[in-house]
Amino acid sequence: MSVNMSISTDSLGALSVFIQAADARSFTVAGRQLGVSSSAVGKAIARLEERLGVRLFHRSTRAITLTPEGSLFLERCRRIFCEMEAAELELSQTRAHPSGVLRVSLPLVGMLMMPTLSAFMRAWPEIELDLDFTDRLVDVIEEGFDAVIRTGEASDSRLMTRSLGEFHYKLVGAPAYFKQYGVPRTPADLATHRCLLHRYPSTGKLEEWFVVGAEGTPIENLPRAYVSSAIEPLLNMTERGLGLACLPDFAVYDRLSEGTLVSVLDEAIQHSGTFRILWPSSRHLSPKLRVFVDFMAENLFADASS
Structure with missing residues (x-):
């Protein structure tokens, strides 16, 4: 035309x-x-x-x-x-100092990003983060967000996107739990363990663990000791020795380093995901959004990958 x-x-x-x-x-x-x-x-x-x-x-x-x-x-x-x-x-x-309000929507699991988000606030004190934690599908443009962070593939052609990094899952338990119930040596052993499962609040479906057995097929019908629609209670109960949970590595890295949690069956867990940040394609990256994107990409998974 x-x-x-x-x-x-x-x-x-x-x-x-x-x-x-x-x-x-x-x-x-x-x-x-x-x-x-x-x-x-x-x-x-x-x-x-x-x-x-x-x-x-x-x-x-x-x-x-x-x-x-x-x-x-x-x-x-x-x-x-x-x-x-x-x-x-x-x-x-040359004279821009990133400042002002930055409205960002994150999934509920994003609450486990708080150490990284807090570090960003210390690094850029003139930027006011307005964070909305929800697993519902938000309309970035209609609802006035500067950006959203989500897992999975981006499908909205109105949005630009950048990958913040890939995360993997760890099957973890507390030393006290393993002392009482024993350490699972094979995926099949999970049938006798207390499994703490996550239910997606948006769909009501249980999140799969993607634990692969000796035959290369996923282990299904895990015994349920507790189900939660939020990750934080699962993390808390796991630390208290009440069961095993399959959680993102960035959420448990510090606890693994400190020894309050121990990972098992690492080779059998075939579950990963990618966090992406998305923003309206009609807007150029503002200084405050640019430093936020760069900071999250450089720091979100720095500990887990080191």
């Missing part, structure tokens, strides 16, 4: 409205975010379509969707605003 148009302040405003509507997939939501009526958004889009000579959205009474031309135009608009934001940041970089 070839578009011949002069870039003016009004044009940039129309492009901004278009991007907001495309991200929100709703004129009403876009209007609420911009502080104007949905009809004002609709009229701005209509004027833009008339000027371009193409239809940008398919409209229905329930939703709006981009036309092929709209999708192509959206990518071009994103690049325009990213270049403008990058230029502004480049000019101010």
Whole structure:
């Protein structure tokens, strides 16, 4: 699509409205975010379509969707605003001191990242972390987060992403537990042990341990001594010698080093994951978000990998 148009302040405003509507997939939501009526958004889009000579959205009474031309135009608009934001940041970089509020959503297991998050707060005291811990699927753009940290693959094309590192799971227990119940030497031995299991609060399903037996098949139907929808109680009960738990290595590294927990069956545990940080692709990395991303990538798994 070839578009011949002069870039003016009004044009940039129309492009901004278009991007907001495309991200929100709703004129009403876009209007609420911009502080104007949905009809004002609709009229701005209509004027833009008339000027371009193409239809940008398919409209229905329930939703709006981009036309092929709209999708192509959206990518071009994103690049325009990213270049403008990058230029502004480049000019101010030499005098920029990262500061202000940084809103970040983390999964519930992210509470175990508090040592790293606390270290970040000490390193960058002028940045105020506003942390939201939840396992629900949040809408980064709609809910106004600067970034989210999640496990798994990124699937939202509106977001940029960077890997913070891979973590592995450890099957751990306290020395007092092993003294009372013995040490499992093979995966099959877990059938006689007290297993502390995690239930995903979002789905209600139990998290698998991915313990592989001698035949190369997963060990299933582990005996349940306790089930929790949060990781912290499992960690606490494991330290108290009440059972075995399969937990992320970054959550138990210090306890393994101190000897309050001991890992077993390391070769049989085939469970890992990747933490990623995601942020809106329409925004260039601000100084406060850039230092946060770099710090978490460099420090989150530093102990576990050393």
